[in-house]
Each structure stands twice: as structure tokens, then as C-alpha cells.
Amino acid sequence: MEAVVFALCAAIIMGGALGVILFTNPVHAALSLVATLFGVAVIFINLEAYFLAAVQVIVYAGAIVVVFLFVIMLLGVDRAENVQAEPIVGQRSLALLAGAGMVAIAILVGISVGGNATGQKVSPSGIPGDADIAIQDILIEGPAINDAGGALVDPETGELETEVVAEGDSNVKQLARVLFTDYVFAFEITAILLTIAVVGAVVLARKPRGELQDLPEMDLPVNYRPERLLVGASAEARAEILGSDDPDDPDGGADDESDTSDNAAEEDA
């Protein structure tokens, strides 16, 4: 049953991931991302991480992707992207080569370990823990999931054991107990991180007061050629990028895009 769910979720996840990288419209890409995130949430349920599955849906699919869509709609960047253009020569080919290389490495690793990817000794029955070497001997000590026979009170010294989680505790309870004892410092740090992120976002996104200064003229990098961005673009995309609808002047009378953008902004102001 777990294998069936895994196969279905893997199909959904990879389909969504391919949709993210292949759709030219960013809104379609965001919706594919939602499909992927739901698939990952079901994988979490498959892996007995129930709290994380709920948090994944609520935080990732329910908040992060919604913020993405807000920004897409706010900025109006939902025009279809021109995937033909590449600022660096051969960028797409190199990216596909890098991806194929990593796939080859992954396959080679899978073949070399003979299917036992994690190196743990697996008994013939396939049940984890029922092997020659007990997993507890290899493990670093730490909180366990459903540790059989774990008691909250150490029988020898009578002290309270906070590391061992009692059997039968729900996943949320186990996670909460661990999070607020062993990992409480990291928890507080992430609280500070979230506060900083909120303050930073408010500061960055507010309208600046006073006059905006123009950016100083800079030398563009050698491999940055604005004309390269026009490869395969339609006529209206070309005019839009160059800011000029004069077909006889392909550069629009400007040397780089930044000048035409500033001119457009100043005309609106």
C-alpha cells in the first residue's frame, strides 16, 4: 500500500516539477508548484510525519505559493517568458548537461550500493531493526519515534527522562516534546529570524520617500548583450524590450535597456 501511494505521489511530484520548469507562464508554474507541494505532503504522511504534512500544506501551499501569486499579479509579470533567449552562450545546453551529469551520478551511486541506499544492514524480512547489528548500536543517541518501552522516569535514578518519548505518543506530541527540550535554542533563533524577515520585508517594500536618484552609469559585463535577449522574440516583445517601435532602428536609439526603462518610468511620473 505504501508503495502504491509512493508511486502515485512520485508521479504527481515529478509532473508538477516538470511543469514548474517548463511552463512559460509564471501563473501556470505556480499552480504546478502547488501540485508538487501536495504530493510532497502525501509523501510525508507515507513516512509517518503527520504534523509535517499538515504544516507543509498550510505553510508552503497555503502561504508561500499565495504570496508568489500575489507578487505575480501585483507586478504584472505574468507575461509569457521568452525561453529561447539566453544571456550566456550555451546556457541551456550547459544546464541540461549538468542535470544529465547529476542523474548519471545518482544512477551510478544506486548501482554501486546495490539498492541498499543508506548502508543500514537490512534483514531478509525487510523489517528495519531486525538485523544482525541493532540499529540502536549504530545510532547517535537522541529522541526516538515510538521507542518501545520508553518510560518517562528512569528506573535507576528516578529522574525524569526528557529525551525518551513514550510509546504511543502522537507525532505532534513527540515533536513538541523534542522541539522544546533538545532543540529549543534553534527554535528561539528561528523566531528571531522570522521577526527579522518581517521587518526586512516591510522596509524593502515600502515606497521610498523623496526623489529617486538615478543609478550611475556602469560598464556592462562582456557577456551581457541585450541583443541576445531578442533571439526568437516576437515583434511586440522586441518593441517592448527595446522601448521603441521604429523597425528601422533595432536598438531603439539606446545602448542598453536601462536607459529606455528609466525613460519610460520618467514619462509616467
Place this chain on the structure above:
Amino acid sequence: MLIATLGTGYYLALSAALFITGMVGLLVRRNPLVMFMCVELMLNAVNISFVAFGRELGHLGGQVSVFFVLVVAAAEVVVGLAIIVAIMRRRPGASVDDMAVLRG
């Protein structure tokens, strides 16, 4: 926890495939929002492998790590999109290629 479960290798293979897809997408796409989405794909791939290892080893550290990765990803998306909004508002036609010269 003595039930027969699917081998961790399958989850790791899925994690690797998702990560590679995100990486290729990040290198190919030029829309900054889609590039962000590819980063989210990579983070989710790592989350899957964390939870898979946590389940195999019977250790809750995997799930706690995913918890923190989720928090950091949310904070990163918030700040990154705020930056994109600030830049795009200044120059309406900017793309990630233009942002290469916004230095100094």
C-alpha cells in the same frame, strides 16, 4: 515500529530527481519568480530525504530539521519577494539579467 515499509532508497531517488529538476530549472529560467519556485523545489527535495532518513533511523531529528527548513524557506521567500518588488517597482521592465548590473 515493526512493520514492513518501503525502502528508503526509493524516497532518496525521488528526492534526487526533484532536486535535479529544480536545479536545471534554476539554471534555465530567467523569470525571478520562477527561479524562486525552482529553489522551493530543491528545498522540498531535501525535506523528503530528511524525513525518509528520520523514519528509517527512528530519530525525530529528521522531522525537526524539516521544521526548521520550512521556517527558513518561508522567511527567505518573504525577503526575496520583497527585494523583487522593490526592484521591479523601480524599473518596470527589469529581468534577472538586468539585476546583474545593480551592484556597488
